[in-house]
Structure formats: structure tokens, C-alpha cells
Amino acid sequence: xxxHVLAVLAYKEGDxxxxxxxxxxxxxxxxxxxxxxxxLQQARLVDTCKGAGxxxxxxxxxxxxxxxxxxxxxxxxxxxxxxxxxxxxxCPVGHCIRKELDRIFASAWKAMEQDLEKTSLADVITAxxxxxxxxxxxxx
Amino acid sequence: xxxHVLAVLAYKEGDxxxxxxxxxxxxxxxxxxxxxxxxLQQARLVDTCKGAGxxxxxxxxxxxxxxxxxxxxxxxxxxxxxxxxxxxxxCPVGHCIRKELDRIFASAWKAMEQDLEKTSLADVITAxxxxxxxxxxxxx
DNA sequence: TAATAAGTAACCGCAGAGATTACATCTGTC
DNA sequence: GACAGATGTAATCTCTGCGGTTACTTATTA
Numbered sequence: 001x002x003x004h005v006l007a008v009l010a011y012k013e014g015d016x017x018x019x020x021x022x023x024x025x026x027x028x029x030x031x032x033x034x035x036x037x038x039x040l041q042q043a044r045l046v047d048t049c050k051g052a053g054x055x056x057x058x059x060x061x062x063x064x065x066x067x068x069x070x071x072x073x074x075x076x077x078x079x080x081x082x083x084x085x086x087x088x089x090x091c092p093v094g095h096c097i098r099k100e101l102d103r104i105f106a107s108a109w110k111a112m113e114q115d116l117e118k119t120s121l122a123d124v125i126t127a128x129x130x131x132x133x134x135x136x137x138x139x140x
Numbered sequence: 141x142x143x144h145v146l147a148v149l150a151y152k153e154g155d156x157x158x159x160x161x162x163x164x165x166x167x168x169x170x171x172x173x174x175x176x177x178x179x180l181q182q183a184r185l186v187d188t189c190k191g192a193g194x195x196x197x198x199x200x201x202x203x204x205x206x207x208x209x210x211x212x213x214x215x216x217x218x219x220x221x222x223x224x225x226x227x228x229x230x231c232p233v234g235h236c237i238r239k240e241l242d243r244i245f246a247s248a249w250k251a252m253e254q255d256l257e258k259t260s261l262a263d264v265i266t267a268x269x270x271x272x273x274x275x276x277x278x279x280x
Numbered sequence: 281t282a283a284t285a286a287g288t289a290a291c292c293g294c295a296g297a298g299a300t301t302a303c304a305t306c307t308g309t310c
Numbered sequence: 311g312a313c314a315g316a317t318g319t320a321a322t323c324t325c326t327g328c329g330g331t332t333a334c335t336t337a338t339t340a
Contacts, residue, residue: 001223001298003241008233018316025231026223029299034317051307052315067244079219083141083166084294084329091165093148093268100267101143104207108255115251119244127240128233158285169330174286191338192284224298224325 001026002036002074003067003124009046010062010125016055036074043073062125068116079112080105141166142176142214143207143264149186150202150265156195176214183213202261208253210261219252220245 008025009017019033026033037056040046045065048056058065080101087094148165149157159173166173177196180186185205188196198205220241227234 004227004233004237007237008231011233020316025228025234027225027228027234028223030317031300031319032298034319035298038318048317049307050305050315050317052313053308054316056317081328083168085167087144088165088167091148093144093151094165094167096268096271097144097147097264099271100264103267104256104259104264108252111255112248112252115248116244124237124240124244127243128236131236131239160285170286171288171331172329174288175329178287188286189338190284190286190336191340192282193339194285196286221297 001028001032002040002070003121005033005036006040006045006058006062006065006070006121007124007128009056009058010121011128012057014057016049016053016057018055021055039073040070043069045069045073058121062121065121066117067119067121067124068113070121071113071116078105078109080109141168141172142180142210143261145173145176146180146185146198146202146205146210146261147264147268149196149198150261151268152197154197156189156193156197158195161195179213180210183209185209185213198261202265205261206257207259207261207264208256211253211256218245218249220249 004026005022008022019030019037022033023030037046037048041048044059046056047059048054087098089095144166145162148162159170159177162173163170177186177188181188184199186196187199227238229235
């Protein structure tokens, strides 16, 4: 959803876009978009203004925003769930495995992050525009 | 949790272990463990028998089981959530972005998988045993 | 035959994410 | 200054998934 929103902002090339408009593209509620934009603002990816006739726009050029940044801005948790209950510390495996799993998962997450870094928002836009030939319908 | 269970099985080196015992180490309910074991059975990672005095054991040596297999056995879904609502197809971005995101996420997931493949269950056991020196308490 | 342990169904509770409504706050324009 | 347009934000609802629990069935071994 975050990538979708940023892609629309990139598509509009610096014009300010309202949360209502973005919600229309993602097909959701403006409030959901605003909550998402708050995260993106904290990550300095977008610039949002209140007031009549304003809205949000990208804070950097699409070529200088990669998807790893977007992921970090939106998903604070790692994709691996940490169980609520602590393992049984009386068991030698249970006592030590969490630390080891943390190491392994951090490494796996880093590998994924490095892959996401290879793709910029500009790449996404380029691909969307290229495959966009299939639908000449233009509403924006 | 799956790695934890498999680690205990590897720790017991071929002995059959009951779901009740595994539940004790993970600190959860035997039924949860059994449900997990069903997935691991389908992936041919463990071998489970019913009846008195039986239980589960590894189907392969720990050195020949890598964590990517474990992840695939347990998590059928990718770590990237797919929104329930379809994007607005009237928007040029909304219409084409899903296909593009699928490509990107598949690549990122593959990068993570390749990293997980580097670690075998034997590696986990070795690390656990090494750091296990901190707690001489032995209940198993 | 009895004890043991997995298979499995049914249900509860909790947490997270999106959806919705309502209201406060800020800002540009008239 | 008033008003309209837009964000910020809280409260609540629903839905889904996961773990937890109980209870019962089935299979195997002693």
C-alpha cells in the first residue's frame, strides 16, 4: 500500500495530492492513507501540508527512494514473529535458541533488505508506465 | 517455533520424542506442537508414529536440513501482505502496480530464502551447544 | 486388554490491520 | 475575519489469523 501511494505521488511529479485522491486509487479510506502518510513523513519520504488546495508530495526524486527505505518506514517489525511465551529455560535448547534465531533472522532480513535496495521508486514507475499501455483508459 | 522443535529433535539424536515433551520445551500446548508436526511431516522433515513409547524424530540428518526448507514447510504465505481490496483499476497506477509488486516481492523473498539456505539445523545445534555452557542446568 | 500418544474437531481469546465515523486543527482564499 | 478544504487524531467495529484449551477418536505397543 505504501509503495502504491508513493507511486501515485511519483506519477503526479511534484503536484500535491490529497489523501482522498490517494484513497481512491488504493480503493480504501482517506484516514488509512493519512495514517500511512504519517509514517512516510517521519521517514522524510513525503512532505504534507494542511489547508485548502494542499496535500502530499514526494520529498525526494523517485530515483533516490528505494523500496528498502519504504519497508523500513512502514513496517517497524521484522517478518519473523516472536512468540509471546518465553521458551522453557530449564531445557538447554529452549534456553539458548532465541538468541541464535535472532542472529539468523537478522541476517535473512538483511539479505531481503539489500534486494529491496536495488529497486527505486523510479524503477516501479517505469515498469508501471511500460505495462500501462494495456489500458489507455485515463482517469487521472 | 518450528526451528525450536526441530532443534530439540536434533538434540535428541534420533530418539523418538513426544509432543508433550516438545511442548514442555517450547512452553506451549501439545496440540499446537502436533499441528506443527503435521506440516513438518508433509515436508518430509520429521517422521511421527502413534502409540505407546513413540513420538517424532528427524527424517534426515540435521546437516541436511536447512532453514529455508523449514520456513517453506511452515509458512505457506510470503511475508508481504496482499491487500484484500483490489486497487482502483480506473487509475493507471492502481491497474498495473500489483503485477509489478509481485515481481519485486518474489525477488526479495528469494534473496531471503537463499540466505536461510546457508544455515543448517546442525549449525543451529552447534551454536546452541556452544552457548549452552552458560547454563549447566540439565533437565533433558 | 490397557496404557500411551498422535490425529482432529470445536471453541475461546487475543492481537493486528483495515474500515468507518466524528471531531479538532490548520491554512489559503474571498 | 469567515469559510471552505484538507490533515491530524481518537474511538469503535469487524475480520482474520494464531495460539490456547478441552475433549474425543484412533492407532500402537506392552
